[in-house]
Amino acid sequence: MILVAGSEKGGVGKSTVITNVAVELARRGYSLAVVDGDRQRSTARWAVDREEAGHEPKIFVVEKLGSLQQTLRELDEKYDFVLVDVAGKDSKEMRTAMTAAHQLLVLTQSSQFDLDTLATVDQLIDTARDFNPELRVRGMLTRVSTNAFESESGDAREYLADYPNIEPLRTVLYERKAYRDVVGEGLGVVEWKNAKAAREIRGLVEELIG
Template sequence: MIVIVGCNKGGAGKTTTAVNLAVALALRGSDVCLVDADPQRSATRWYAEREAAELKPTITLVEKRDNITQTLKTLGEKFDHVIVDVAGRNSRELITGAVIADVIIAPHQCSQLDLDTLGELQEQVTRIRDLNPELKVLAYHSMASTNPSVRETERREFLAFLDEFPEIQPLISIGFYRKAYKDSIPCGKSVIEGDNAQASSEIQTLMKEVFGA
């Protein structure tokens, strides 16, 4: 399966989601390739730390920019899963990757600036489905508040906003704003390999919802 983690807004947790999914899939025995298609190279730096620490399981990293269609097609034939981290904007990598992808996971915070970009994403998806009609687009509520007094209201607002965009399906899974996610990145780890059970459960739940049991 080829999965692009991308949207048109920076700072929504795309790289964090991509690397955590890659490790989660590898831990269950899948052969995983992580594609860094973001010029900021955040996934590549994370991977370098993982290699230096000699952490297991290992995953494969490929860097690719511009038109990534053929690269993803080739990798999709070789690996069980290809996870693609793209820039937080309307990038050539997002568009050319979506032509061949099975799924786009689009992380968004429940903020007006994040959610305002969903209209642009829906327009992109409508055009891309002329070439890739089976493409699924899943909105992932990321960096959600852990405050019990606001989390339910925030979730309702997130889902209500998504009702306006029928081409984009909301995921049941939610990623909450936890320090564990930030702490794991400089170590080349996934939160699954850490000691925060809540963050680990969030990634496991996301993986099962997108990839199945």
């Protein structure tokens, strides 16, 4: 399965999602490849840190810019999962990845600035489905406040419901220090000491593969 994490805005946590989902899938015994299609190379740098630290299981990461369609299809023949991290903008990498993907995971924070970008994403989905009609699109809120009285996430879920192309996930990722702490170690939160963050990633994986 080819899974692309995308958005029209940076800072939503695409690399965080891809690296953490990769670790959890690998720990479950799936074979996988990760494609870093973002010039910032966040996922690729994380993979180098993981390899240098000698963590197991190893995560295979490919860096590729430009058209990703053929690369993703070739990798899909060899691996159970191909996870794709692209830049937070309308890019050639994102558009070509969407034409090959089985699932697109649209990430957004609950701020109005982020939610406003969904209209553009919705148009990109329509275009991608002209070439890939079976593309499944899921939406997930990220970096949600852990404040017990926060209401933005509820409002954001209602906003997502206005876009029938995007199927909202039950899982949300909260703003937790653990997600930042593991990056420099080349780890995922399921290998760390924050049980709440680990449950979020496990829940996300269950939804994505279930």
